[in-house]
Amino acid sequence: MDGGGKRMAQVTPMMKQYLEIKAQYTDAFLFFRLGDFYEMFYEDAKLAAQELEITLTGRGQGEERIPMCGVPYHSADAYVSKLIEKGYKIAICEQVEDPRQAKGVVKREVVKLLTPGTVMDGQMIKEKEHNYLVAVTVFADRSYGVARADLTTGECAVTLFEDDFDEVIHELINSGTKEVVIASTLSESLKVKIEERKQFTISIEDEYDILDGYDHLCENLQSHKLIQAFGRLLQYLIRTQKRSLEHLQPVIYYPSNSYLKMDSHTKRNLELTESLREKKKAGSLLAVVDKTVTAMGGRLVKSWIDRPLIDLKEIEERLQIVTAFKDHYFVREELRDELRHVYDLERLAGRIAYGSVNARELVQLKRSLQCIPAIKEHCKPLLKEKVDAWFHNEEEVEQLLDLLEESLVDDPPISVTEGGMIRQGYHDELDTYRDASRNGKQWIAELEQKERKETGIKTLKVGYNRVFGYYIEVTRANVHLLEEGRYERKQTLTNAERFITPELKEKEALILEAEDKLTQLEYDLFVGIREAAKEYVTAIQALAHSISEIDVLSGFAEISEDAQYVKPQFSNKNEIAIQSGRHPVVETVIKKGEYVQNDLLMEKGREMLLITGPNMAGKSTYMRQLALIVVMAQIGCYVPADVAELPIFDQIFTRIGAADDLASGQSTFMVEMLETKYALTKATENSLILLDEIGRGTSTYDGMALAQAIIEFIHDTIRAKTMFSTHYHELTALEGTLENLKNVHVSAIEEDGKVVFLHKVVDGQADRSYGIYVAELAELPAEVTRRADELLKQLESTPSLNPGSVVKENQSQPEQLSLFFDEQKEAERGKPYKRNDKTDKIMKKLSEKDVLHMTPIEALHFINDLQKLIK
Numbered sequence: 001m002d003g004g005g006k007r008m009a010q011v012t013p014m015m016k017q018y019l020e021i022k023a024q025y026t027d028a029f030l031f032f033r034l035g036d037f038y039e040m041f042y043e044d045a046k047l048a049a050q051e052l053e054i055t056l057t058g059r060g061q062g063e064e065r066i067p068m069c070g071v072p073y074h075s076a077d078a079y080v081s082k083l084i085e086k087g088y089k090i091a092i093c094e095q096v097e098d099p100r101q102a103k104g105v106v107k108r109e110v111v112k113l114l115t116p117g118t119v120m121d122g123q124m125i126k127e128k129e130h131n132y133l134v135a136v137t138v139f140a141d142r143s144y145g146v147a148r149a150d151l152t153t154g155e156c157a158v159t160l161f162e163d164d165f166d167e168v169i170h171e172l173i174n175s176g177t178k179e180v181v182i183a184s185t186l187s188e189s190l191k192v193k194i195e196e197r198k199q200f201t202i203s204i205e206d207e208y209d210i211l212d213g214y215d216h217l218c219e220n221l222q223s224h225k226l227i228q229a230f231g232r233l234l235q236y237l238i239r240t241q242k243r244s245l246e247h248l249q250p251v252i253y254y255p256s257n258s259y260l261k262m263d264s265h266t267k268r269n270l271e272l273t274e275s276l277r278e279k280k281k282a283g284s285l286l287a288v289v290d291k292t293v294t295a296m297g298g299r300l301v302k303s304w305i306d307r308p309l310i311d312l313k314e315i316e317e318r319l320q321i322v323t324a325f326k327d328h329y330f331v332r333e334e335l336r337d338e339l340r341h342v343y344d345l346e347r348l349a350g351r352i353a354y355g356s357v358n359a360r361e362l363v364q365l366k367r368s369l370q371c372i373p374a375i376k377e378h379c380k381p382l383l384k385e386k387v388d389a390w391f392h393n394e395e396e397v398e399q400l401l402d403l404l405e406e407s408l409v410d411d412p413p414i415s416v417t418e419g420g421m422i423r424q425g426y427h428d429e430l431d432t433y434r435d436a437s438r439n440g441k442q443w444i445a446e447l448e449q450k451e452r453k454e455t456g457i458k459t460l461k462v463g464y465n466r467v468f469g470y471y472i473e474v475t476r477a478n479v480h481l482l483e484e485g486r487y488e489r490k491q492t493l494t495n496a497e498r499f500i501t502p503e504l505k506e507k508e509a510l511i512l513e514a515e516d517k518l519t520q521l522e523y524d525l526f527v528g529i530r531e532a533a534k535e536y537v538t539a540i541q542a543l544a545h546s547i548s549e550i551d552v553l554s555g556f557a558e559i560s561e562d563a564q565y566v567k568p569q570f571s572n573k574n575e576i577a578i579q580s581g582r583h584p585v586v587e588t589v590i591k592k593g594e595y596v597q598n599d600l601l602m603e604k605g606r607e608m609l610l611i612t613g614p615n616m617a618g619k620s621t622y623m624r625q626l627a628l629i630v631v632m633a634q635i636g637c638y639v640p641a642d643v644a645e646l647p648i649f650d651q652i653f654t655r656i657g658a659a660d661d662l663a664s665g666q667s668t669f670m671v672e673m674l675e676t677k678y679a680l681t682k683a684t685e686n687s688l689i690l691l692d693e694i695g696r697g698t699s700t701y702d703g704m705a706l707a708q709a710i711i712e713f714i715h716d717t718i719r720a721k722t723m724f725s726t727h728y729h730e731l732t733a734l735e736g737t738l739e740n741l742k743n744v745h746v747s748a749i750e751e752d753g754k755v756v757f758l759h760k761v762v763d764g765q766a767d768r769s770y771g772i773y774v775a776e777l778a779e780l781p782a783e784v785t786r787r788a789d790e791l792l793k794q795l796e797s798t799p800s801l802n803p804g805s806v807v808k809e810n811q812s813q814p815e816q817l818s819l820f821f822d823e824q825k826e827a828e829r830g831k832p833y834k835r836n837d838k839t840d841k842i843m844k845k846l847s848e849k850d851v852l853h854m855t856p857i858e859a860l861h862f863i864n865d866l867q868k869l870i871k
């Protein structure tokens with residue numbers, strides 16, 4: 001997309017106009033209105049032809065031929081949606097004067113700028129997702145303001161992050177941001193961090209003053225930083241929207257640390273809202289707990305999963321509501337039936353405030369409001385106090401309902417300019433016109449019968465067309481039957497003659513006048529109703545929030561009952577005690593009853609669990625299970641277990657599975673280290689850390705060294721609840737030295753030479769890895785597995801080669817336990833390894849390094865340095 005300033009000299013006046021306008025919108029497609037088409041030129045045309053799969057043509061001749069392509073204006077929406085979905089922006093440039101009156105080139109202006117974060121219309125926005133536009137502001141003290149708006153609902157919020165830009169990035173990803181607004185002066189290194197995600201459209205805005213008329217939006221904001229952060233967002237909106245922003249709601253401040261924090265890797269790894277592989281909702285935690293029946297409930301449950309609570313009182317409050325709904329099956333069912341009839345109140349409120357609502361949508365609002373009394377009645381006996389809060393603005397809602405019931409018909413058209421919207425009896429004058437029009441039409445209908453009778457012509461017809469209005473038509477064969485002077489001749493067709501009478505024209509004038517006035521008056525009345533509805537936007541929004549909450553929580557009750565979840569218990573003993581826990585997603589995809597339930601105990605003396613067991617045994621399922629139970633509990637849902645006693649966690653960190661971040665060009669091992677670094681630098685003793693097979697991505701020795709160093713660091717310094725799965729059986733020896741670490745393993749048994757995974761987690765270490773059996777299961781060629789078996793036997797019979805035997809030796813001499821491979825052998829190779837010193841150095845280096853700000857190459861050098869330390 002280019003500005004093409006230098007081209008101006010040789011071009012026609014219209015192209016000059018195009019280039020001038022285009023120069024102001026270099027980062028957007030310019031849809032340039034030419035008659036019935038939006039045309040694009042130059043690079044815009046080439047790119048659009050490719051992205052939209054439309055034909056690239058040209059304008060002009062020979063060398064000066066300009067690449068061009070276009071889309072018909074009446075079907076432009078579909079093309080716009082396609083480009084928006086791909087993250088592009090589109091400036092719509094219209095003719096702003098009547099071409100017949102124009103002197104020279106018709107005046108044209110950009111009337112709106114459509115961007116992924118600011119679209120409001122149907123096709124481009126997803127029902128159960130927020131459409132966020134986010135502005136990021138960097139302050140001199142290295143704190144970061146993050147302001148977001150969802151134009152479809154008018155919701156605005158702002159928060160502040162102290163000194164860690166990665167948290168900003170996680171926030172952007174977590175909240176489902178579509179577009180990020182930054183200052184043109186944002187440093188290159190920070191800009192790269194946003195760009196490398198390749199999922200946000202980036203826009204520039206350098207102004208941040210709050211313009212007159214918008215002060216009220218900032219009434220909740222105390223600090224100038226927050227106001228400035230929001231200011232940038234607002235300035236961008238004003239510049240792009242070119243229309244009223246009345247529907248924005250006062251900005252809410254949300255502290256960035258008032259939620260259970262999970263970075264974006266963790267969320268992705270845990271498959272909270274989408275599956276890792278397919279990036280679909282199916283297979284995620286959201287798919288299990290989202291039983292909502294309204295679109296706004298769908299959005300709310302997703303945002304709850306993105307931000308679980310950390311305040312016990314708030315969690316308990318949600319759980320109490322879930323319990324009430326769970327214990328009253330019939331009430332809940334009736335309630336949910338009622339909720340199904342409630343439309344998307346939040347987005348309707350947005351459209352009302354925006355002034356773009358039509359009569360059909362107002363009727364949707366009416367139907368939704370009609371459900372409210374029943375919803376309230378269902379909730380009242382179970383949740384008296386909560387009901388008062390949920391429906392505190394009942395009176396306003398009733399007034400609005402009265403207005404809509406009185407004024408609008410039940411099934412109005414989508415168009416607001418063609419009448420047919422207003423109910424009989426709402427407005428006297430309108431009714432009079434309607435009667436006039438109706439009576440006139442009745443008279444005309446009767447005329448046909450009357451004239452047929454009087455003239456004896458059975459085929460005589462009364463018709464209407466736009467040019468001549470009403471007429472009487474007689475076929476040529478019958479014209480001679482008409483008495484002279486009965487009608488006035490108006491038009492001759494091949495087979496018929498058309499006539500009029502003064503009386504017919506008189507009635508016609510009446511009808512047309514009435515209809516003209518009727519549609520104009522209907523439109524005016526409709527606009528009046530739409531304006532009146534604006535007064536209730538805040539009430540509708542509050543109601544929308546209550547309904548979404550009821551929807552989500554009654555949905556939690558439903559799944560808790562259906563899937564036999566239990567209410568989590570929170571204690572301040574800082575212990576986890578889960579009996580018969582299950583993985584909420586896995587248990588739904590395997591055969592009923594086949595999920596093996598597992599207990600989990602983490603308390604003093606066993607705050608870190610080191611999990612060993614064969615591949616495919618269920619280690620990572622066991623770890624994820626805990627994280628998901630924690631998330632479910634902290635969003636206020638029951639959990640898949642028989643008993644679940646939990647502390648409240650402040651953060652969850654995971655390093656699970658091989659989530660190669662190909663998009664950002666990072667290797668698996670690099671991602672592994674980045675995620676681990678994040679955990680090691682951010683976790684507190686109230687956090688949960690899950691590390692799966694750390695160190696696997698590098699060679700055995702340094703992998704094991706890293707793994708042990710990490711375990712020791714968490715154990716001694718962080719003291720967070722941690723589960724660590726590993727295939728380095730040598731590490732199980734750590735149980736002897738680390739007082740808070742316990743070995744557990746997932747059991748497997750051999751039956752008739754075949755391995756059976758029991759998926760049962762028990763204390764103690766696993767005795768072997770069963771890798772070859774898994775290879776057999778995967779049907780690797782028999783030759784390969786047979787040879788592997790042979791090799792394994794050889795290895796097992798050679799003590800010095802057998803890592804297991806090293807561990808056993810070490811176990812009997814705990815003071816040397818920290819050596820996890822054969823020190824003597826290494827010494828023979830000339831690489832003596834003094835562990836304590838070196839580990840300390842590794843730990844220090846690891847903890848000091850800001851890995852997230854390193855390039856992959858720097859990271860490799862860093863690891864190389866670590867490796868040198870070990871050698």
Ligand code: ADP
Binds near residue numbers: 597617619622
């Ligand atoms: P690991 O991490 O030990 O390699 P996973 O946790 O990936 O193993 O589990 C492998 C498979 O075993 C899973 O895909 C799941 O289908 C099954 N599985 C895991 N845990 C259980 C369980 N408790 N009950 C039944 N099946 C399970």
